[in-house]
Amino acid sequence: MNTGTVSHSGVVGRFAPSPTGLLHLGNAWSFLLAWLAAKTEEGRIILRHEDIDPVRSRKNWMDAIERDLQWLGLDWDEGPDDGPHAPYRQSLCSPLYEKALDLLKARHLVYPCYCTRRELRLLAGAPHGAADGLGDAGAAYPGTCRHLSTQERARKEAEGRRPSLRLLCPDDTEETFDDLVLGRQRIPLKNCGGDFALRRSDGVWAYQLAVVVDDMRMGVTQVVRGEDILLSTPRQLLLYRLLGGMPPVFAHIPLLHDKDGERLAKRHQSLSLAALRERGCRPENIIGFLAHLAGFQENPSPLSPAALAERIRREGGFPWHALPKTHILIPDNPEHILLS
Numbered sequence: 388m389n390t391g392t393v394s395h396s397g398v399v400g401r402f403a404p405s406p407t408g409l410l411h412l413g414n415a416w417s418f419l420l421a422w423l424a425a426k427t428e429e430g431r432i433i434l435r436h437e438d439i440d441p442v443r444s445r446k447n448w449m450d451a452i453e454r455d456l457q458w459l460g461l462d463w464d465e466g467p468d469d470g471p472h473a474p475y476r477q478s479l480c481s482p483l484y485e486k487a488l489d490l491l492k493a494r495h496l497v498y499p500c501y502c503t504r505r506e507l508r509l510l511a512g513a514p515h516g517a518a519d520g521l522g523d524a525g526a527a528y529p530g531t532c533r534h535l536s537t538q539e540r541a542r543k544e545a546e547g548r549r550p551s552l553r554l555l556c557p558d559d560t561e562e563t564f565d566d567l568v569l570g571r572q573r574i575p576l577k578n579c580g581g582d583f584a585l586r587r588s589d590g591v592w593a594y595q596l597a598v599v600v601d602d603m604r605m606g607v608t609q610v611v612r613g614e615d616i617l618l619s620t621p622r623q624l625l626l627y628r629l630l631g632g633m634p635p636v637f638a639h640i641p642l643l644h645d646k647d648g649e650r651l652a653k654r655h656q657s658l659s660l661a662a663l664r665e666r667g668c669r670p671e672n673i674i675g676f677l678a679h680l681a682g683f684q685e686n687p688s689p690l691s692p693a694a695l696a697e698r699i700r701r702e703g704g705f706p707w708h709a710l711p712k713t714h715i716l717i718p719d720n721p722e723h724i725l726l727s
């Protein structure tokens with residue numbers, strides 16, 4: 388990439404997969420767009436494994452993710468083993484998250500929450516608790532443990548309860564940002580789940596804190612990710628402000644859904660990249676198919692990511708405005724196209 392002949396835009400994008408299963412078509416979609424958005428601007432891509440959840444993350448998934456990305460032709464410029472911003476594995480970053488937590492604690496913005504998942508569900512009256520909030524924020528945490536007295540805390544501790552740690556969020560704040568896909572967003576923080584967790588009661592770091600610390604320290608300037616994470620963004624913008632970091636530009640892209648309207652996910656095993664590869668699918672077929680869904684070409688003709696990037700560059704740059712804004716339904720039997 389660093390040929391020295393072009394001026395560099397300085398875009399730093401990233402792949403931030405959670406190694407909890409095989410990559411599927413929906414992941415390929417997100418990563419292709421993240422890759423194109425950086426590469427069509429002479430930018431760089433970092434690969435960071437978000438293996439923050441010790442129970443669900445596996446080394447063999449990390450290896451499989453790297454293999455699948457390479458097979459697709461989506462290369463990265465930095466990570467995941469060694470480089471200027473190592474470590475590139477969240478499981479190795481605890482001291483960094485601890486440091487950020489200490490900064491927030493020093494400002495009296497962190498408090499222990501002793502609520503169990505069950506209690507949170509009852510409090511919120513919601514069918515599913517979303518205390519850790521990777522996806523939708525769910526019903527807001529009502530701030531139950533915000534003002535517990537020292538005695539009340541001691542009593543909970545004596546009962547053997549282990550607290551999660553929550554960020555005390557300002558009550559009437561809203562976050563404003565210009566999303567590359569969705570346009571200007573103005574979202575009250577109270578719509579995003581209320582005081583959110585920074586560390587779970589089992590000691591696992593929360594996604595919100597980890598992702599901000601890592602994007603900040605790695606100098607990430609452009610985050611392309613699924614619109615299912617949109618309500619995390621105001622929380623992350625608040626953390627950027629509190630930690631004194633410069634937030635990236637965000638692009639929340641529509642996700643792929645199957646014919647029943649269900650989001651493509653790990654359970655769509657036949658659409659894992661590994662399964663498609665084993666059935667003889669070529670990476671160019673996948674890229675051509677996805678480029679068609681994105682509106683970059685009229686039909687799903689096969690092509691390589693590099694050729695697609697070249698075409699986008701020639702045609703004037705990444706057409707953010709042309710991307711569909713709502714979720715995308717993939718054709719009934721995508722294998723027809725993918726395996727042709």
Ligand code: GLU
Pocket residue numbers: 403404405437598611612616
């Ligand atoms: N590891 C997260 C995921 O798999 C990344 C979210 C993000 O891009 O911020 O969804």
Ligand code: ZN
Pocket residue numbers: 499500501502530531532533
């Ligand atoms: Zn609580």
